[in-house]
Amino acid sequence: MSEATQPPAILARTIAKVSPTAAAQPVVDVPTPTDTHAQPIVQVKDLCLFYGRSQALKSITIDFPRNQVTALIGPSGCGKSTLLRCLNRMNDLIDDISTTGSILVDGQEILDRGTDVIELRRRVGMVFQKPTPFAKSIYENVAYGLRIAGMRDRRTLDEAVEKSLRRAALWDEVKDRLRQSALGLSGGQHQRLCIARAVAVNPEIILMDEPCSALDPRSTSRVEDLIGELREDFTIIIVTHNMLQAARVSDQTAFLYEGVLIEFRPTQALFTCPAKKETEDYLTGRFG
Amino acid sequence: MVWVAGGGLAAVLLGALILIVVILSNGLVVFWPAPIEQVRLDDGTQILGRRINSENSIGRGLQVRFKTANREFDSQRQDFHWVADDKIASTDLPAECVVLERLANGDFYGFVKEIKSPGLDVKQSGDPFHQLQDALRSMDLHKTEELDPLLRRIEGKTDELNAVKLSRLKGEYRQKQLRNSASHDEKAATALEGNIAELKAVAGELQKDSERLVNQRSKVEESLRQNLAIVLDAQGASRSIALMDVIRVYRPNSMNILAKASHYAAKVWELLTTPPREANTEGGVLPAIFGTVALVLLMAVLSFPLGVLAGVYLGEYARDGFLVRLVRIGVNNLAGIPSIVYGIFGVGFFINSLGHAIDEQFYAYRLAEGRVFHGGGVLWAALTLGILTVPVVIVATEEAIRVIPRGVRESSYALGSTKFQTLIRVLLPLASPGIMTGFILAMARAAGEVAPLMLTGVVSTAGTVPLDGRFPYLHLERQFLHLGFQIYTVAFQTPNSEAARPMVYVITLLLVLIVLLLSGMAILLRNRMRKQLQIKTI
Ligand SMILES: Nc1ncnc2c1ncn2[C@@H]1O[C@H](COP(=O)(O)OP(=O)(O)O)[C@@H](O)[C@H]1O
Ligand SMILES: [Mg+2]
Numbered sequence: 001m002s003e004a005t006q007p008p009a010i011l012a013r014t015i016a017k018v019s020p021t022a023a024a025q026p027v028v029d030v031p032t033p034t035d036t037h038a039q040p041i042v043q044v045k046d047l048c049l050f051y052g053r054s055q056a057l058k059s060i061t062i063d064f065p066r067n068q069v070t071a072l073i074g075p076s077g078c079g080k081s082t083l084l085r086c087l088n089r090m091n092d093l094i095d096d097i098s099t100t101g102s103i104l105v106d107g108q109e110i111l112d113r114g115t116d117v118i119e120l121r122r123r124v125g126m127v128f129q130k131p132t133p134f135a136k137s138i139y140e141n142v143a144y145g146l147r148i149a150g151m152r153d154r155r156t157l158d159e160a161v162e163k164s165l166r167r168a169a170l171w172d173e174v175k176d177r178l179r180q181s182a183l184g185l186s187g188g189q190h191q192r193l194c195i196a197r198a199v200a201v202n203p204e205i206i207l208m209d210e211p212c213s214a215l216d217p218r219s220t221s222r223v224e225d226l227i228g229e230l231r232e233d234f235t236i237i238i239v240t241h242n243m244l245q246a247a248r249v250s251d252q253t254a255f256l257y258e259g260v261l262i263e264f265r266p267t268q269a270l271f272t273c274p275a276k277k278e279t280e281d282y283l284t285g286r287f288g
Numbered sequence: 289m290v291w292v293a294g295g296g297l298a299a300v301l302l303g304a305l306i307l308i309v310v311i312l313s314n315g316l317v318v319f320w321p322a323p324i325e326q327v328r329l330d331d332g333t334q335i336l337g338r339r340i341n342s343e344n345s346i347g348r349g350l351q352v353r354f355k356t357a358n359r360e361f362d363s364q365r366q367d368f369h370w371v372a373d374d375k376i377a378s379t380d381l382p383a384e385c386v387v388l389e390r391l392a393n394g395d396f397y398g399f400v401k402e403i404k405s406p407g408l409d410v411k412q413s414g415d416p417f418h419q420l421q422d423a424l425r426s427m428d429l430h431k432t433e434e435l436d437p438l439l440r441r442i443e444g445k446t447d448e449l450n451a452v453k454l455s456r457l458k459g460e461y462r463q464k465q466l467r468n469s470a471s472h473d474e475k476a477a478t479a480l481e482g483n484i485a486e487l488k489a490v491a492g493e494l495q496k497d498s499e500r501l502v503n504q505r506s507k508v509e510e511s512l513r514q515n516l517a518i519v520l521d522a523q524g525a526s527r528s529i530a531l532m533d534v535i536r537v538y539r540p541n542s543m544n545i546l547a548k549a550s551h552y553a554a555k556v557w558e559l560l561t562t563p564p565r566e567a568n569t570e571g572g573v574l575p576a577i578f579g580t581v582a583l584v585l586l587m588a589v590l591s592f593p594l595g596v597l598a599g600v601y602l603g604e605y606a607r608d609g610f611l612v613r614l615v616r617i618g619v620n621n622l623a624g625i626p627s628i629v630y631g632i633f634g635v636g637f638f639i640n641s642l643g644h645a646i647d648e649q650f651y652a653y654r655l656a657e658g659r660v661f662h663g664g665g666v667l668w669a670a671l672t673l674g675i676l677t678v679p680v681v682i683v684a685t686e687e688a689i690r691v692i693p694r695g696v697r698e699s700s701y702a703l704g705s706t707k708f709q710t711l712i713r714v715l716l717p718l719a720s721p722g723i724m725t726g727f728i729l730a731m732a733r734a735a736g737e738v739a740p741l742m743l744t745g746v747v748s749t750a751g752t753v754p755l756d757g758r759f760p761y762l763h764l765e766r767q768f769l770h771l772g773f774q775i776y777t778v779a780f781q782t783p784n785s786e787a788a789r790p791m792v793y794v795i796t797l798l799l800v801l802i803v804l805l806l807s808g809m810a811i812l813l814r815n816r817m818r819k820q821l822q823i824k825t826i
Contacts (some may be wrong), residue, residue, distance in 0.1 A: 018694060026497040088702060090698060090701065091700060093697075093698065093701065095607075118704045118705075118706065119704070121701065121702055121703065121704040122703070122704040125702060125703070126698075126699075126702035127700075128695045128698060128699060129694065129695070130695050131697040132693065132696045132698075132699040134696065134699075134714050134717070134718070135714070135718040135720075135821045136713075136717065144700075144705075144713070144714075145702060145705075146705035147713075148703065148704065148705040148706075148709045148713065149704060169743070181820060181821050183821055194699065197699075197703065198703070200700070201475075201703060201704065
C-alpha cells in the first residue's frame with residue numbers, strides 16, 4: 001500500500017494497552033500444499049482497519065489456501081465480518097474507514113487505489129447473512145451478475161442460470177417458475193438463490209458471512225451440503241458462529257479475538273487441541 | 289385512552305361520512321324528474337312548481353319554497369317562490385303538465401296548447417304533447433341536416449382565415465425586419481411584398497365566403513325559428529316558445545319509473561358529453577372533465593420524473609450532511625405553503641418570465657394579435673401544480689429507497705455492479721410501490737386544487753379547449769375549464785345561484801368521482817406491481 005502503513009501513534013498505544021495478545025505471535029500451522037495449488041489464493045499481510053478512530057483489525061496476517069473451505073470463528077464483534085469484507089473491498093461503501101497493510105488475491109494487490117473494484121468483486125463473490133433476493137424474477141436474480149457484466153446472449157444466460165441453480169441445489173424446486181418473482185420463495189430458498197446468484201458469475205472465491213444464521217435447521221443443513229459440493233470449484237471463506245458448523249464444513253479454521261488473529265490451523269487440530277488459551281476458552285464457551 | 293383515540297377516529301370518519309352523504313344525496317337526485325305540483329292559494333292565484341324545501345320562520349309560520357321556473361315570464365325574473373303553507377288551499381299533480389328544457393332561461397313549466405310548425409313535418413292532429421315531441425324530433429333532424437353542416441363550414445373558414453392571418457403577420461414581421469436591417473435585399477423585399485398581397489387577397493376571399501355562410505345560417509335559423517310551441521303557464525296565460533330553443537320535453541307527473549330512469553340516463557349522458565350552457569348552470573361539463581383530467585395527467589408527466597430524480601438523489605447519493613438535512617426539512621415543509629402562493633409563483637415565474645420570454649422569442653410576429661404563452665394556460669397551470677405536488681413525490685421516493693436494507697445494495701455491489709446499475713436495476717424496482725404511493729397522494733392533491741389554477745389559466749367559459757382536431761392537436765398555451773373551478777363559479781359567480789345549486793352538487797360529485805378514479809387507477813397499478821414483486825404488505 002502506498003500511503004501510510006502505520007496506524008496513528010495514539011492508536012498504536014491503545015492497541016498495546018487493550019490487547020496484550022497483539023504482541024504475541026499467532027499460532028499458524030497450516031500444512032503447505034504440495035500440488036500445483038502451491039500458492040495461497042489470498043494472502044493477507046499486516047492488515048489493520050480503523051472505523052473512524054476505533055481499530056477493528058489489528059495487524060492480521062493470514063493466507064487462505066486455494067480450493068478449500070476456511071472458517072472464521074470468534075466472539076461477536078471480533079472483526080470476522082470486517083476481515084471478510086476487506087477481501088472484496090465491500091468496506092469501501094462505509095464512510096470514514098481506513099485500512100493499512102496488504103491483501104494479495106492471486107498475487108495481485110487489491111488495496112491499491114487503482115484496483116478495479118468491479119472486476120475484483122466478480123472474482124470474489126459474497127453471500128450475506130440475511131438473504132437479499134432482488135425484486136426480480138428468479139431467472140433474473142441469477143442472471144443479474146452476468147447481465148450487468150454485459151452478457152446479452154440468451155442461450156448463454158439460460159445455461160448459466162440452470163447450471164448455477166443446479167449447483168445451488170435449487171433447480172428442481174424452481175425450474176417451473178423461473179419467471180415468477182424471487183420474493184415469493186421461502187427463506188431457505190432465498191439463501192440458496194443468493195448462492196446461485198453469486199456462483200453464476202463464476203468467481204474464484206466465495207465469501208460467506210454467517211450464511212445460515214437466519215435459516216432453520218433443515219435449510220441450514222442443505223446449505224452446508226452445498227458448501228461441501230462447491231469446494232470442488234471454489235475457494236470458500238465462511239464466517240460462522242456455529243462451532244459445529246465450522247467443524248463440519250471447513251478444512252481450516254481461523255480464530256479471531258478482539259481484532260487479532262489468535263490461531264489458524266486445520267479445523268480438526270484446532271477443535272481437538274487448541275494451542276492458545278483464548279481459543280480454548282472460546283471453544284469451551286467461557287466467553288463469546 | 290383507547291376510547292379517546294377511537295373516538296377521535298370515529299369523529300373523523302363521521303365527518304367524512306356526512307360530507308359524502310350530503311354530496312351523494314344531493315348530487316344523485318338532481319336529474320331524477322321530480323313531480324310538479326299545481327298549487328291553488330287562498331287568494332285564487334295558481335302556482336305550478338316543484339317543492340324544494342320548507343322552513344319554519346318565526347311569526348310567519350311554515351313557508352314552502354317552490355321552483356316555478358319560467359324565469360323570463362316572472363315579474364321578478366325569479367325561478368323560486370316562497371309560499372306560506374297555511375295559505376295553500378289545494379294541490380294536485382296534473383298529468384298533462386310538461387317541462388320544457390330550453391337553451392336559455394332555464395326550464396318552462398306549463399301545459400302544451402298547440403304546435404305551430406309550418407316548416408316541420410308534423411301531423412297537425414292528436415295529442416299536443418305527442419305533436420310537440422314529433423316536432424322536436426323533426427327539428428333536431430333539420431338542425432343536424434341544415435344547420436350543423438353550415439356551422440362546420442363556417443368554423444372551417446374561420447380556421448383558414450386564422451391560418452392565413454398568421455402567415456400574413458409572419459410576412460409583415462419579416463418585412464419590418466428587412467427594412468430595419470442594414471443590408472437591403474431588394475429581391476427578398478419585393479418577393480415578400482407579393483406574398484403578403486397574395487395572402488391579403490386570399491383573406492378577402494375567405495372573409496367573403498365566411499360572411500355568405502353566416503348569412504345563410506341566419507336565414508336557416510330564421511325559418512326554423514318560425515316553428516313555435518304555444519304553451520299555457522300556471523295562470524293560464526298563453527306563451528309562445530320557439531322550438532329551436534327547446535332541448536327536451538317531458539311530463540314528470542305521468543312518467544313511470546322506467547321512463548324516469550331513461551330520462552335520468554339521458555341527462556347523465558348529456559352531462560358527460562356536452563359543453564355547458566347558460567353560464568355553466570345547465571348542460572354538460574365535458575370541457576371541464578377534460579380540463580381536469582388533462583391537467584392532472586400533464587402535471588404527472590411533467591413533474592413526477594423530476595420528483596423521482598430528486599428523491600433518488602436525496603435517498604441514494606447525498607451524504608447525510610447539514611445541507612441535505614436542511615433540504616429535506618425544506619422539502620417536507622413545502623407541503624405546508626398555502627397553494628395560492630404557488631399560484632402567485634406560477635404567475636411570476638412561468639407566465640411573466642418563461643411565457644414572456646417564449647413569446648418574445650418565437651411569437652413576436654403575432655403579439656399584436658394577442659399573447660400566446662405570456663398568459664394563463666394549461667401548461668403553466670400543470671407546472672404550477674407540479675411544483676406544488678412534487679415534494680410529496682420526493683419524500684415518498686426518498687423514503688422508499690432509504691428503507692431498502694443495506695444488504696440488498698451490498699449484494700448488488702458484491703456481484704460487480706456499479707452504483708448506477710444498482711440504482712436502476714435493483715433499488716428502483718424495489719422502491720416502485722412506495723414511489724407509486726407518492727404519485728397517488730400527489731395526484732389526489734393536484735386533482736382537488738383550485739386556488740393556484742385561478743391565477744394560472746383556469747376560466748369559467750372558454751371558446752376553445754386545449755385539445756382539438758387542429759394541428760398540433762394539444763394546445764398547451766390555451767386556457768381551460770376545470771371542475772373544481774366550475775364548482776366555485778357556478779355556486780358563487782352566477783346571477784341565479786339558487787337555480788344553479790343542483791349543478792354544484794352534480795359537479796362536486798363528479799369531481800370526487802374523478803379524483804377517486806384517478807387515484808383508484810394508480811392504486812390498482814401499485815397493487816399489480818406489488819403482486820408482481822410478491823411483496824406481502826397492503
Ligand atoms: N460500520 C461500522 N462502523 C463502525 N464500527 C463498526 C462498523 N462495523 C463494525 N464495526 C465495529 O467493528 C468491530 C468488528 O465488527 P464485525 O466485523 O462486524 O464483527 P463480527 O462480524 O466478528 O461480529 C466491532 O466492534 C464493531 O462494533
Ligand atoms: Mg458479523
